[in-house]
Amino acid sequence: MYSIRSKYRAIYTASINSCSLSAYIMSNKRTRTIDSFFMTSSSLATKKPRTSTNSGFEEGCDETILKKRDNDTDNLPTNYSSHPTYPFPIPHLPSSISHVPNPSTTTTTFPSSHGRPITDTDLDLLYFEPFIPRPASRHLFEFLRASLPFYRVEYDISRSGSKQHIRTPRWTTVFGLDDTSRFVASTIDGSLVPNCAPGSYRASPRPLPQCLEDLRVAVERALAGAKEKGSRQGTEDGEEEPKRGDAEEEKDEDAKFNFCLVNYYASGADSISFHSDDERFLGASPTIASLSLGATRDFLMKHKPLLPQTTAAPSPAVGKPLKLPLATGDMVVMRGATQANWLHAVPKRSRRNARDGGRINITFRRARVKAGTENYYNYNVGAGPVYRWDAVDQEMKPWTKEKP
Numbered sequence: 069m070y071s072i073r074s075k076y077r078a079i080y081t082a083s084i085n086s087c088s089l090s091a092y093i094m095s096n097k098r099t100r101t102i103d104s105f106f107m108t109s110s111s112l113a114t115k116k117p118r119t120s121t122n123s124g125f126e127e128g129c130d131e132t133i134l135k136k137r138d139n140d141t142d143n144l145p146t147n148y149s150s151h152p153t154y155p156f157p158i159p160h161l162p163s164s165i166s167h168v169p170n171p172s173t174t175t176t177t178f179p180s181s182h183g184r185p186i187t188d189t190d191l192d193l194l195y196f197e198p199f200i201p202r203p204a205s206r207h208l209f210e211f212l213r214a215s216l217p218f219y220r221v222e223y224d225i226s227r228s229g230s231k232q233h234i235r236t237p238r239w240t241t242v243f244g245l246d247d248t249s250r251f252v253a254s255t256i257d258g259s260l261v262p263n264c265a266p267g268s269y270r271a272s273p274r275p276l277p278q279c280l281e282d283l284r285v286a287v288e289r290a291l292a293g294a295k296e297k298g299s300r301q302g303t304e305d306g307e308e309e310p311k312r313g314d315a316e317e318e319k320d321e322d323a324k325f326n327f328c329l330v331n332y333y334a335s336g337a338d339s340i341s342f343h344s345d346d347e348r349f350l351g352a353s354p355t356i357a358s359l360s361l362g363a364t365r366d367f368l369m370k371h372k373p374l375l376p377q378t379t380a381a382p383s384p385a386v387g388k389p390l391k392l393p394l395a396t397g398d399m400v401v402m403r404g405a406t407q408a409n410w411l412h413a414v415p416k417r418s419r420r421n422a423r424d425g426g427r428i429n430i431t432f433r434r435a436r437v438k439a440g441t442e443n444y445y446n447y448n449v450g451a452g453p454v455y456r457w458d459a460v461d462q463e464m465k466p467w468t469k470e471k472p
């Protein structure tokens with residue numbers, strides 16, 4: 069038997085190695101080994117510039133990361149998040165993801181670009197290109213894929229009277245709401261949502277591990293900053309600051325997240341079909357922050373069909389999908405009436421682009437209604453086995469508890 073730390077060393081080293089293997093394949097016969105990850109900066113300076121324009125994973129082995137590792141003599145995690153609901157301890161972010169802020173300090177390089185508003189009929193997006201600097205985001209992709217437990221949810225549905233078995237075409241994992249969490253008393257659909265007593269869930273809520281908690285803090289801080297900047301601009305010309313109503317207070321609450329869903333798309337064959345995140349447990353106009361790591365994938369958005377009795381003239385947005393090619397480190401924040409009126413999807417990629425090295429998507433949300441939250445756990449964790457990334461075979465493998 070070996071300790072968590074030595075086990076993690078094996079996984080993490082293999083992960084770095086697999087990164088070099090990928091770089092080798094992508095950069096056409098330029099062999100790189102584990103040693104190259106610890107080369108000196110001067111030897112790296114002679115490295116030829118990369119010519120590959122492939123997105124995502126294969127570029128994760130770039131100079132910035134290598135130089136950073138050069139200074140980190142022992143880059144392996146020493147701290148872990150543990151909880152009875154975690155199948156195994158989840159490491160904290162390694163020091164080499166240098167741009168990930170420490171919540172106890174005020175210095176952060178996040179976001180690494182300003183959020184660009186994209187608006188249309190009922191559409192309210194804030195698009196950071198990127199939110200996390202590209203090199204750090206690629207390292208973060210590797211880290212999260214190797215560190216989190218994943219699930220492949222399967223379920224049966226009834227379609228035209230016959231039962232159909234669905235195997236979700238992506239890996240998922242979900243965290244949120246620990247025993248100390250409370251639903252804040254607020255109104256949803258006109259009624260007061262009560263506080264939720266600890267231990268009252270059927271599905272055991274899993275708190276965010278520290279590595280996702282650090283990201284949550286960074287995202288919330290950036291959104292608060294973007295909001296402050298927006299309101300400062302609105303009052304710059306001496307206007308009196310407008311009085312804040314209940315709706316605005318609720319909007320503030322929306323951008324305080326207590327729930328996190330992680331999707332892993334192993335290749336272009338994995339996808340998510342058109343849907344909206346309009347589950348009741350998120351409230352009427354949720355703010356959802358969606359972070360992309362790894363391979364670039366298209367994020368499509370289209371307006372929901374308008375009811376035939378609608379008298380308003382159709383907007384050009386209706387029927388015309390919007391395409392955001394989400395690259396590593398990018399973040400899209402969906403707000404306001406977006407979920408109520410728009411659908412989004414990450415379609416499969418063509419065979420030519422199928423082997424893209426994988427992509428991770430993290431969405432931060434605010435769960436408000438207990439009943440729906442339970443369903444969400446079941447839908448994104450399910451009752452099947454736990455999977456964990458096997459860096460040697462480069463795939464998710466069923467994970468079993470080690471015998472002591």
Ligand SMILES: O=C(O)CCC(=O)C(=O)O
Nearest residue numbers: 331340345358367414429
């Ligand atoms: O992978 C993405 O960018 C979208 C994921 C998504 O829409 C969801 O999990 O609800």
Ligand SMILES: [Fe+2]
Nearest residue numbers: 343344345412
């Ligand atoms: Fe979604």
